[in-house]
Amino acid sequence: GVTYANERLAGRSLTGAKNPDGPADPIMVFPDVRRLLISSRSFVEGARALAMYVSMLFSLQIFGKDEKEREEAADMAQLMTPIIKAFFTDKGFQAANDSMQVFGGHGYVRDHGMEQFVRDARINQVYEGANGIQALDLVGRKMTAKGGRATMTFFAKIEEFIKENEGDAEMKPFIEPLRAGYKRLGEAAGWLMENAQKNYDHAGAASYDMLNIFGTVALGWMWARMAKVALAKVKSGEGNQDFYKRKLTLARYWMEREMPMTSGWLERAKQGADGYMELDAASF
Template structure:
């Protein structure tokens, strides 16, 4: 049986000492973000995740979802746990108060989302997709659609999904076949099949609201002809309650490697009534609102599994007796020492810990840009926040989920053979984490997006802003002797990132394959540099905390130890990323296709 403790203290540290969240009290949604209120929200969220969600994690995985005659039954306890969650108002934490939400900052919602997924990924996915639907409708839907659907979605009475993938197309939506035909009453009729639809059918909510990408008549047969539609499972009646069943049904559910507690469905649309969201032929713009929110959420899922598996591995390492310490017996009263004395076990634990804490800080800093891009009064400041968000979202989606899976697998290794059996729960974390590298865009796509779109956009404005942010921090603290061990490696990382950027600029023009072949190396290099920046900020805060003699001194000490480990043992990976990047595409593309 696994255990989970929400990292509330670390989140409080990030909000107060790194992000200085309370400086934004003049912005909408931040008025109630005093340290006491934020701490109360985090601690109440921890109770729900630790006491309600996590106890169902292993049982939900073992039971899974059951499909019969188009209906899906979720694992025992899921429906009641979801009710506890929505009754507590958690589903509307960051949503617009005009439609029943609490209007709290997005960044706070992402912290709660980390807790939910860490505790129970399968269960957390049901409200998780709804959040993306809420954001897409808030940004693009007509007032009529907003009034009809947002209150129900925000309250959690109804849930939402995102429908893009079809059997013949995933990333390449030019191949989409789902069609929407306009009716005389202004609605549309949708026909087609979508697959891999998370939470597409279930028994948790009274209605399910599908956001569906489809092509309409008269438009080009490519992405420029795509529109977004709202398709409810049940059409609301005059009282706003679920009424007539719509022409959408679940054809089957997938039998998956992991997240068994969440239904992943084939959805069949047969002359289903749908309503246009936003403008015709502008569907991808509207869907990207939902996808970008989902990609930030998925990036955190990499942290979630690494964090949850780390917690259990650390407990096991302190308790499991095996062998003796190479530096001398540590446990005189026992026949063996606990395995945490062994340097290689420490290596595995420290690597996961340094990733978890650095990635959490970086994710929350990027999530803060969502709030600032929308709410800051100064147009240039809003643009800067938006640029950082656009640049770094593909970076953390791919890097966090790749590394999250790697370190989750490493944490299972600490259990040895016991990690490979079902009872300990460690193999479930590995299985559940694997999907994060695939959905919301397979990670290689994000590398291509970074070097092909985000990096050159607006003349490289976002990348220049990111580098200048780092350079400003370095210059400000260059003469701080206590920070030298952190500032030096950050400066070197920034130099390597600039070298990589220049190499891409010079060689991509020669052959597009060079940029594509080096895209994931470049993404990893940027991610490590961004993580080093956040570790510098955390080290500075910890040093200041120790100098003040106030606060949790042990916490500050441990934060500095972990920062040093990241700089010494993890940041040097940038050297290999740079060398591989510079090797280009020739050795990668030399074999003929038939020789594979």
Template sequence: MPTYKAPVDDHLFLLNDVFHVERYGNLPGFADATPDTLEAILSEGGKLCEEVLAPLNVVGDKEGCKRNPDGSVTTPKGFKDAYKAFCEGGWGGLSAPAEYGGQELPFVVSSAMQEFVTSSNLAFGMYPGLTSGAIAAINVHGSPEQKQTYLPKMISGAWSGTMNLTEPHCGTDLGLLKTKAVPNGDGSYAISGTKIFISAGEHDLSDNIVHLVLARIEGAPMGTKGISLFIVPKFLVNADGSVGGRNKVQCGSIEHKMGIHGNSTCVMNYDGATGFLIGEENKGLNAMFVMMNEARLGVGIQGLGVSEVAYQNAVAYAKERLQGRALTGPKSPDKPADSIMVHPDVRRTLMSIKAFNEAARAFMLWTALHGDVAHRSGDEKLRKSSDDYMGLLTPILKGVLTDKGFDNAVKAQQMFGGHGYIEEHGMSQFVRDARIAMIYEGANGVQAMDLVGRKLPREGGKALMAFMGEVAAFLKERSADEQMKPFVGPLQASLGHLQQASMWLMQNGMKNPENAGAGATDYMHLMGLVVLGYMWAKIARAALDKLKSGANGAAEKMNAKLITGRFFMERLLPATASHLAALSTGAETTMALSAEQF
């Protein structure tokens, strides 16, 4: 049975020592996020994930969800009680608006908790995760009446939420969707159509499920310009806010999936179901993008979360598994063999995962802090700057963290040898569960194209220039610090690679858009490595400062940080050179073959 320990101390180090969260005290909600409060929240949240959610992860994988003859869905054993405990603890409303029952704590706090939930039980975490995205969309685009009707119940967890985009004939290209909305004459609409791959589409955890559905009003323009967004509740809501009669929406089937078996991924059939328009007609994608962007950040956290729990179990196994002797002579002469921790290649594998996880965690929290500034700051200039950063960083966070998260789950599985391939140790589940994060909420190739095609050129590359300028300023500030040289030199070189790649795309992508398309994934991973390298440089600076001040009992941990960061700089960051080389070859050979030649 796999185990999990929430990395509370690492989060606190990042929040308090690396990002100095106290500097954000002027923003709404941050005054309540004192160091003591943060420690209490994350410790309690970690405990819930370790003791309640993690033991159900294997249960959910083995049992899966069951669709009943009446179209209802039964979740795996223990999920209902776990969901009740999750809701009673207020975990679904950590960052939700206080006026509707949330705690309005910083988004960075709920992001940290989301990592714990994902590591302990990814399939379970998708139920409240989808609800959180739906809350965000309704809060931004819903009418006052819609907010009052739905948000308090959704924030409490009494009701849950979903997002309904994909149809059998269209995934990323939403302009092809066929679900239609016909006005009923009373302000509501009749929604008809079929949606597929709907996570948490039907289940027995909440009293009502609030579906956010993209549909085309009759007579609306074709393509994405004619799409509207609707609230379509499973049960209609009475005037007093209570649950009313059943709406005409039903789960047609549950998808048989490679992983995340504990989450009900449904085919949803809408047969004239009553829906209510959110925002303006034909502006549905604007509203849905609020939910999609939050979901993409959440999926990036899933990549990190699975990487972390897989790593923890691989380390535990490596310490116990006796196999062979160290190359420099026996380390445990009293035993028949040494643990595999003595072998350099085992160390290389584990260090690669560890170095990624710790930087990715910083990347995630740093991005979440920008989200807090973008949504809570009273300074319009700061809000705009952080919003620009969010737009730039979101596809990188989603694409890189999930690509590497899956790779790391496979690496962790490899530590077990043949034992990793059988189900007993649970490593197979981590690999299977991690795979979906690379696909949903926009496949990673789409994320790369979004980064190169939309985010980089926006406002003349303003966000990219701001990021590169920030990193350059940091490097200049620390250039004379001898202890920082192992971090400054490699990051300076990789920043140069990013600058060269950006210039190449600017010059050659305009000449031939296929050059940009062929190099998009390499560019995304190149920039991702630079961001992670920047995070390690910031971590190293904080660790050195902490050591200079006495470390307060954390000297061993801080020295481990510095060694792990150096490993990243020496062994992982140099890959920016190969990404630059590949990207710079352009699209010629990529596009040369005819379809018949494949």
């Protein structure tokens, strides 16, 4: 998709021609094409970071230095499992679909191979159990298991990271959005605790929104951690500077464009089940 966006000539930049000697500008000059590409890239790299973190947890739950470390790793790995199965596959399909969109009509036909990626990505959302069931597993089992022990551990880790870095001015663009998303995650969890016991359908109705809030915040935590490393590398001049600056841009995207979505999902979750359940089956 990136290669195509740099090669495909169509129209002119909204701020003036960027390829004045050619018949048109490459479509990479358009903000919406960049939206499609950077949203996909930011998700993929954030998801890889979380997947590697969970892989480490799987090792620690067996080889951790003591029982406490092994127990915590097992708790966190279980909590993150529906995030990886459902949030990742939903966003992965969206990334493939958005990448096809970059090609326009050319993406729909077989010439470039993008349509195959889209069709292949779709199976992942049902392959390990439908994602709605994974969301229900997150809310109904993983978050509440052992008195909510894993959830409290996850919350504590984010709180600790925020506290450690909130005084760093360079980290503010990453810490403040993470704090906002984390606050909404806590509010959604609190709403579920208060309302799910009254009517289990409330948990079912809110579960998919909760999955999206949880996944977005979890990747936000990963991006904030990566931003901290990248800032240190840029400051020291070590390593591939373009690589670290690119990481900071992708982290900024997640905080500016994805984290605000948690606000809408929170409002949806708090509507409960009534709007879903009031129609009789014959009226659908």
